[in-house]
Amino acid sequence: MIYCVEDDDDIRELVLYTLRIAGFEVQGFSSSKPFWEMLSEAPLPELILLDIMLPEEDGLSILKRLRSFSAMKEIPVIMTTAKGTEFDKVNGLDLGADDYLVKPFGMMEMISRIKAVLRRTQASQSQEVALRLGQLTLNSRNHIVTVEGQRIDLTRKEFDLLFLLMRNPSRVFTRQELLDMVWGDDVLLETRTVDVHIGTLRTKLGTCGSYIQTVRGVGYRMEEAYDQKNL
Template identity: 60%
Template sequence: MIYCVEDDQSIRDLMLYTLNTAGFSANGFPDSVPFWDAMKQETPELILLDIMLPGEDGIAILKELKASPLTRNIPVIMATAKDSEYDKVIGLDLGADDYLSKPFGMMEMISRIKAVLRRTTPKEDAPVLMCGGIALNTVKHQVSVHDQPVTLTLKEYELLRTFMENLGKAFSREQLLSSIWGIDFVGETRTVDVHIGTLRTKLGSCGGMIATVRGVGYRMEDTGE
């Protein structure tokens, strides 16, 4: 079951129609009141959440979802205004798994839903993470590119592991600073850019797999390199 929280009925109806056509069960809500009522009855597999809602907005709903141990692991895709960089960053920092910039196509919506569900579905821990030509051994802390060993600093290794464990997920610079350098780190987000630059260089032909997400930060994509 996928829940769609969208106040525009025409958009909501189109989203539900597309989801049903793609084989998903879906339910839609115009605001937070019926949404929270439904949450008491059934826990969805994923939530599509618009930010601009009457009454309780999407950011407030996301905060509540992530604050509860019963709902914090439900994947959430935020729908934001096309040029709303602030909303995208805030949503990602609060734990959203991805975002859609309005206006978005229905096929893009389905593609992002499938990608989020793939990476959030529980799976057995694997000691070696693979992406394109990159192999990262989480036990030995070793990295290779096309079977050639690559020497990384601790922070570069932690950045790469974070990306490889969350393929396709966009991270803001603030998220990366907090998770890798620690919340008490004193410095600028430029630190992240510098480390990303050196990491890309060391990964050689696979460096381009770490993509810059304009107005947000970075994500890792399997380009088949």
């Protein structure tokens, strides 16, 4: 089941019609109220298409609430918007959106992105990876990260960034590689985005933040041993 939250009746009906033709079960909502009511009464959807510009409660607020509930935080969400600004993209992706569609988008592109997101999320949900580096641990199934036994809270992108670095210890990633692998090559962001997230991640990791090493002129790598001169 795919939920589509879109206040434009014409767009919503076209999306629902196309998805039904493609073999998906779908349900449409024009605002947040019936959407939340359905979530509380019916089985959770496999994916949500969520417009940013909505009456009553906007899409970013809905996404933030979704990611705050343990039962709903893993539902893949594709944001849709007519604005297409970098600010909206960064906000949506940092709050845990899995992909982005900028209106007007083609129906074939929409189906392709939905299938790609479903493949990624279903594959990740079927595998559990537990990683440990010094006093830092990460569990991919329940998205729990601990430092010296204390749990810390990370955004979706911070978690994905840490997971990639911990799964490839000592490997040097360029900023562009991290941007492509964590944010996706369809997202037009500057490599400065990586630096900002690395800085925030180091702060949240506390004593283990020094595991993330800066390789001057190249990018970043993760190792337990750390040389302060690399800062």
